[in-house]
Amino acid sequence: MKSNQVSIKTFGATGLLLLSAAAQAGTVTNPSVIVSDVYATGSLAAARNSPDATQYIECTSEANSVSSQVVAQCMARDSAGARLECSSTDPNIIAVVQSISSSSYLSITTDGRGKCLHVLVANSSRFLP
Template sequence: MTKKNVVLGCAMAAVLAGTAAWAGSRYVGPVTINLSAKEAYGTLGSARNSQDALQFITCDAHAFNDGSKHMSCTAKNASGTSVYCTSTVPVLVETARSLSGDAFVFFEWDASGACTYLGVGHSSEFEPKRP
C-alpha cells in the first residue's frame, strides 16, 4: 500500500463516516508491515489497544552531548513480524520528535536499514490509547 493510498483511505473513511449518527469519524489503524515495499504504519492507540500482546509502533529521537542527533523507528505487527530503521537526517529527527501519544505513524526504510521516510499524523479520528 502506498503512502498516497493510506492517506486517501483515511480521507475517504472520514467523508463516508461523517454523518449526524456518528459522534465523530474514527480510524482504527492496526500495525501493518509490508516487507516488499519496506514500509510500516499504524496508530499508536490501535496498537496499544489491540487484543494481541505483540503490536507496537514507535519512533524515538535522541540527542547526544557532542551535538549529534539521530532517530529510529520500530514496528511489530500482530503476526510478530518486526522492522527497524534509523537515521541522522535532521528533518527525519525533527519529525520523530513531533510524535504524540495517539498519532498515526508511517515509515519507510532502505535495504541498509536506514529510514528514508517518516510521516506523523495527528487527528481526532485516531483511536486514543485506553488506560
C-alpha cells in the same frame, strides 16, 4: 414583545444545532500495525489497544552530548511478529519524529538496510489516544 420572540426563536434554533452536533460522534479509525520488508504503518492507539500483546509502532529521538549527534529511531512489529527498524540523522526526519503524540498515525519507509527514508506522522482526532 416581538424582539423577545425573535431572540427566543434564534436561541432555539442555535440550541438545536448545538445539540445535534453534540449527539453525533466524530470519525474514528484505528489502523492496526502492518509491516513489510521496507515499510510499516499503523496508529499508536491501535497498537496499544490491540487484543494481542505483540504489535507496536514507535519512533524516538535521542541526543548524545558526547558526539553532539541527534538520531531518530523507528520500530514496528505487527500481530504476526514481522519487525521493522530504522534510524536517521536527517534533521527533517528528526523534526517529524518529534511531532508524534498519543493519537498519531505513523508511516515509516526504509531503504531495507536500516535507514529511515521517509517518516509520516499524522496527528488527528480520528486516532484515539
